Amino acid sequence: MGQSSSVHAVQIPPSNFNYLSNSGDDLISELPDECLALIFQSLGSGDRKSCSLVCQRWFGVEAQSRQTLYLKARPDVVSIIPGLFSRFDSITKLTLRSHRTSRSLDDEALSLVATECRKLSRINLRGCREVTEIGMAALGLYAKGLKKFSCGSCTFGVKGMNALLDNSSSLEELSVKRLHGIKNSGGEMINPGVAASLKSIRLKEIHNGQCFGPLIVGSKNLRSLKLLRCSGDWDIVVKKAARRENSCLFEVYLDRAQISDIGLTALSNCSELEILHLIKNVDCTDAGVVAVLEKCRSLRKLHIDGWRTNRIGEEGLVSIGKHGAMLQELVLIGINPSLFSLDAIASGCKKLERLAICGSETVADPEISCIAAKCAALKKLCIKSCPVSDQGIEAFAEGCPNLMKLKVKKCRAVTSEAEALLRSNRRSLIIDFDVCEVEVEAVDGSASDAGTQEDDAEFLPLESQEVADTASSEASSSRKGRASTSKPKFGLFRGNCFLTRARKRWSNKAST
Template sequence: MGQSASTQSAKPLFSSSSSRRAKPPHSTSSSSGASANRQPAAMAEGDAASPIAGASPARDNTSDLPDECLAIVFQFLGAGDRKRCSLVCRRWLAVEGQSRHRLALDARAALLEAAPTIFARFDAVSKLALKCDRRADSIGDEAIALIAVRCPNLTRLKLRACRAVTDAGMASVAKHCPGLRKLSVGSCRFGFSGIEAVVRGCALLEQLSIKRLRGLPDTFATGGAVVGAASLRSMCLKELYNGQCFAPLIAGSPNIKTLRLIRCTGDWDRLLEDIADKVPGIIEVHLEKLQVSDRGLAVLSSCNNLEILHLVKTPECTDAGLATVAERCHRLRKVHIDGWKTNRIGDEGLIVVARQCPNLQELVLIGVNPTARSLGLIASNCRNLERLALCSSDTFGDPEITCIASKCMSLKKLCIKGCPVSDQGMEALAEGCPKLVKVKVKKCRGVTPGCADWLMTRRVGMLAVNLDVIGPTEQQEASRESRILENNEQLIDQIGAVDLLPSSSNSRLPPWKTRMGFSTGENLVVSALRRWSRGGSNSNST
């Protein structure tokens, strides 16, 4: 019956379609008839295309795929698509859960009740992030212990604002997750004992990041020998009060390659002596807003394998300390210096870097005032220099950029922000730096959009120029916002800590503050006016 009905309806549908194409498009009767018969036509065509008339609907060919292949397909999907695929059928739900290795959960107290069900489905999780809102009650030791038992294969764990977790909870993690390789904790309230338990119990631990840990005592005294981790490769301490209690742990881990100390209280010169003496193989050092002086840099110079050095807002470090490091660490590849407008690091230290570090590939100078005297030596001696950034420098002008253009043969990326360069200096890039592929110019009043267009034309499309000029309206807005921010130093620290470029001491507003949402509406108007002005200048030139 169904088959004959389909067959009978197919003939008039095809004829109706033919007659519809023959009639004028304003024919109302034919168009209404066509719309009424459109759905049966599709069904008829499907029946005609099927190899056997009246056959049952096509079977699901994905059922022939092994679970392993289906899991591989799921790995190419995003989080949202994976969730939707898990709703297709029970098999897909099971395969998706068993093949998910990365999981991020809201770590509120209610997670304790849901944890057994969640980890019964996701039983292969190896990377887990537990984040709680700072205004809510977080999970405690019972929940973290339950999760540790359910995730014995855990290799990465991130805890954020889990304030109810104590040292006992971290001991449970160490006991049930011996394969843990990476631990990152932030805004938690357990103390040194919890971290030490993980270091002792997880013999494969490679990366340890500790930020804003609130459970550290005011004074620290080791009750016994502090055991480090031979497997530890990277250590990061950020915004810790009395973070010096971790210095013995660092010194007890002889294979550390990366050390980051950011905004930790206390004098670190003496502690760096012990660290550098026992961990001589350090390759990367990041010191930011830290009480460290040339004495500490002299100690770090004993790490002959040092390749990456970041000195960010360390006002006690001078040219002498930088020179000491450069004279002994000839393998330096990346040097980032934020002088914080103190003028304590300048040409003298950079000249030693130029003479002693021929392998330099990346140089970032913020709030430093170099001249052509040091930059010329860097350009001549550091033949592998590929990335150069100069920000908020009062001395980097047209002579300096001309020097860079004529001598940096390997330079690929150049960033200039808030420097007194002009169109005349930028024109030197048209012929120099043959390997240059990208130039960023921000907040340089002397550089105009016309120069950027001309530069790209001269380089025959092989150079990308990102120009962000500052107009009169933006200058007024920048001055107003700068005055607002000066009254809130805490906000500056919170925002400036996550950006490479520091807050400028003058009235010009760095673009990252604009991106954070200050005066969004006015910035949109300024952008529109800038586009109109560019359009007007182009039309006038033609």
């Protein structure tokens, strides 16, 4: 994935190397550079590198049009940095990744990157354990156009973060994951510095995350705050940030953060709040949810994962229907709504377009039929690990007239008959059922039920962009490509899938 090898001497075809049409006319050479650049941007890493070796012109156009670069952050990378960024002089996004068992680049190399990569606006450091506050200060000082900084498994700690923030006046996004050097901060805190334009802060798996408290509170233009599995009491920090005059918080994501109804009540003062994720926060109850919904009338997306604790119940769900008139996306995981609360949601949320209900023990056929009858604007629906049968699913043969996609997973009472009915009645509806896997599991009565206890995080491909780490686009696209090829295919091959899995299970039982 790294591009360092392309800096060394390569055999480039002569500039008069042409592709000819059947009539002998050279068509490709007549394409303007802008068109070639657009073509290169749609290619993968390997194809793009091969195309750059076709001729001198393509070699130059490919280098000038490349904006994203992924490098292995080895110590010897310092020797190729000048030549690398001399060729790729349009790089705006850079990822430097080091393996956890090897040495990484140091302060000198990072300083050289900041000076040579003149258009750098986004940088991602992964496992760069040799970088200290000296390198971070140089990065903030020389990379004047830096707008997004992301790091993970680094060791520069509080001093390194302050060194960056004290010199990065144009920084807008900050994402920090597993910052090991922050554990023993000695009481030092991270301050905004000159980063007055900071709009997004994302903290993940940080011990002693309270060090970021002054940064969160002092960022006056903060629009997005995401706290994922960070230790510490966050009620005070959220309370100060939400009650700040002219608070413009737009998105809040709280995943297993130590926050209670006190923090949620303070959060209700953010009148511009439109996106709220409450993921496995055991101290949040109906009172906090009601407080947010009563005041945040602009809320468009709401995700609640109750972790099957039943701390959020009827009162909170009814308030969604009562005050969520602008709600377009709702995800309920580990929540047990009743027919009454679902009816309130379906009746009150007239603009609801995307709904996911996962891991609920009370959502059965009557509740699903209520959704089919009253959610007229619904476009995407996901039902997972719920006691629903064919009777409830068949209600969508006529209900929800705007429904575009229906996804049903791990609902054991749903069979292929309901799927066939929907396909015959609504040909334009995209249907994603796993009835094949359900039927196979029913063959083997000794199969473990552990699969139903999984985290119900797989639901609709919703539009909200969750918290994901910044990585190179080439690396992520290759991983997605491999993952997509491994997914089971249904449809015409459903019977073959059933027989193949059944034979494997029977053969395993016979061998034992």
